[in-house]
Amino acid sequence: xxxxALTHPLLAGAAHGFLGRRGGLSAGGLAGLNVSxxxxxxxxxxxxxxxxxxxxxxxxxxxxxxxxxxxxxxTVTEPWTDIDRPRADALVTDRPGMxxxxxxxxxxxxxxxxxxxxxxxxxxxxxxxAFTGVTDATLxxxxxxxxxxxxxxxxxxxxxxxxxxxxxxxxxxxxxxxxPENERFFRAGSEGHAWFDLEGYVASRLRDxxxxxxxxxxxxxxxxxxxxxxxxxxxxxxxxxxxxxISLIGLAxx
Numbered sequence: 379x380x381x382x383a384l385t386h387p388l389l390a391g392a393a394h395g396f397l398g399r400r401g402g403l404s405a406g407g408l409a410g411l412n413v414s415x416x417x418x419x420x421x422x423x424x425x426x427x428x429x430x431x432x433x434x435x436x437x438x439x440x441x442x443x444x445x446x447x448x449x450x451x452x453t454v455t456e457p458w459t460d461i462d463r464p465r466a467d468a469l470v471t472d473r474p475g476m477x478x479x480x481x482x483x484x485x486x487x488x489x490x491x492x493x494x495x496x497x498x499x500x501x502x503x504x505x506x507x508a509f510t511g512v513t514d515a516t517l518x519x520x521x522x523x524x525x526x527x528x529x530x531x532x533x534x535x536x537x538x539x540x541x542x543x544x545x546x547x548x549x550x551x552x553x554x555x556x557x558p559e560n561e562r563f564f565r566a567g568s569e570g571h572a573w574f575d576l577e578g579y580v581a582s583r584l585r586d587x588x589x590x591x592x593x594x595x596x597x598x599x600x601x602x603x604x605x606x607x608x609x610x611x612x613x614x615x616x617x618x619x620x621x622x623x624i625s626l627i628g629l630a631x632x
Contacts, residue, residue, distance in 0.1 A: 381411060381433045382605070383626075388531040388593045391493035393435035393477075394627040396535035396595060398605040401433075402426045407619055412607065413481055414622035415460070427624070431477050435628045438477035441469060442624075445481060447506040451499075451519040454478065467512050468501035470519040477628035483609040484599050486537035486580045487625035488513055490589075492525035498627045503534075503580050505549075509556065513583050527588040534584075535625050536606055539598035540565060540575040543610070549574070599623075 381402065383395030402411030403422045411430060415423045431440050439457045443466040450466040454476050458464070469478040470490075478500040480487050485504035491497075501507070501516045517527055540563075550572045553560040563575040563582070577594055584592045599606035612620035 381429050383430075383433045384536070384595060384597070386533040386593050386595060388533055388591050389489055389491050389627065392491040392498050392627050393438070393630050394489050394491070395430075395434040396487060396489070396597075396625045397430050397433070398536065398602075398623050399607055399621065400605060402429060404621070407617055408621045410621070411623065412621040413624040417619040417621065430479075430624050430626060434626045435475075435477050435630060438475055438628050440477045440479055440626075441471075442479045442481065443467060443469060443502075445502050447504050449507055449510040449512040449515045451501075451512070451515045453519055453523065467503075467507050468499065468516040468519070470497065470499040470516060470523060472497045472523045472629070474629040474631040477626050479624045479626045481622040481624050482535075482537065482599070483607045483620050483622045484538040486576055487535040488516070488532055488580060488584070489535065489625055489627040490516060490520060490530055490532045491627065492520060492530045494529045495524040495526065496629060497523045497525040498629055500625060500627050505574070505576060508576070508580050508583060509553070511583075513580065514587050517587055517589065528590045530589050531591040531593070532584045532589045533593040533595065534577050534580050535595050536597035536599050536623070537577055538600045538608065538610060539577065539596075540573050542598055542600035543574045543576060544571050545574045546571055553579075
């Protein structure tokens with residue numbers, strides 16, 4: 379099976395792809411394009427990452443972070459090794475040939491592009507990062523490279539959908555204390571629980587921050603076992619590992 383890289387027309391000016399688990403060399407419970415070193419044979423993970431880059435920007439240099447569910451952003455000016463990767467959850471660059479990658483398994487990947495300024499960004503937006511402003515911080519870092527919010531296109535990739543994301547009252551209360559308007563991202567569930575729309579929340583944060591064009595893929599990682607890895611699905615099944623997929627964006631060398 380070949381590697382599947384989902385794209386969005388808003389990002390057509392940049393080399394990009396939201397990859398799932400289709401294709402790849404991993405086997406067993408991680409079967410497919412697993413890009414996590416923590417659960418797999420490192421050699422297979424490295425090959426899977428190479429296949430992902432080849433599908434999006436052949437010859438590109440992959441740059442990822444050690445993700446910590448933060449709002450921290452790194453500006454990529456020179457490549458680093460996997461061992462030296464910084465602790466952060468978003469990357470931006472204006473350097474052609476650099477491929478920015480974020481790993482997810484239910485959290486929302488967000489890819490950014492300002493075609494006028496020649497600046498791209500990628501953010502890992504789990505609920506913690508989204509809540510504390512990882513997308514806002516990514517926009518600030520892009521602006522520091524010459525981007526303009528009105529010219530930026532941002533797309534939220536495959537993540538856990540509201541119908542699959544049950545949370546407790548304390549979770550919902552945290553968001554309502556941030557803003558009463560966040561009530562629209564919750565749907566009542568069983569007693570003491572609600573269903574949370576992570577994709578909608580992230581997209582709203584982007585619009586509120588002044589992003590010119592915002593898109594959503596509307597792909598549920600939890601519900602599509604054959605296409606995506608899912609932390610929550612694996613947890614519900616008491617599986618030992620869950621894998622990660624990667625979302626990539628870069629500027630082709632001129």
